[in-house]
Amino acid sequence: MKYWLFKSEPEVFSIDDLAKEKKQTTYWDGVRNYQARNFIRDEMRMGDKVIFYHSNEKPPAAVGICEIVIEAYPDFTAFDANDPHYDPKSKKDSPAWFMVDIKFIKKFINPVSIGEIKLNKKLGKMRLVQKGSRLSVIPLTKDEYDEVVKMGS
């Protein structure tokens, strides 16, 4: 099993929005970065665990856990000219962009802020806190995942 961190701006889509969905699932659309795309398309598997992270919040923080329930399929928002994530490069017969579905598991009792993550020596190698890392979908080791869950619970 693999472990991931997904960033979202809570103004756009928060973990509470996910928890409020009818089946507590959503499709993770709008990833338009090739490295992140490759993680989604090639590496994410059913049951992988995902830390949900709020960016552009005060402070930015890991706020809960979810899991992958549907593996990669074409991101249909790329085909829709009226969608903000529209990308004419992506064709239905050769899609450039993919998405997975995730399901809510739980919110952290204590959100883990980026400051706390930076202070924890065990988390020093997380790509989230490395300089210039702007990936919206980040792989975690099991140890990193377990540590963040421990801090949040």
Add this chain to the structure above:
DNA sequence: GCCAACGTTGGC
């Protein structure tokens, strides 16, 4: 609101 870091685009 600022700005550093990064990815992408497009002219050459």
Add this chain to the structure above:
DNA sequence: GCCAACGTTGGC
């Protein structure tokens, strides 16, 4: 294939 210009991300 290089690289300057540009747009975006996201912490502060």
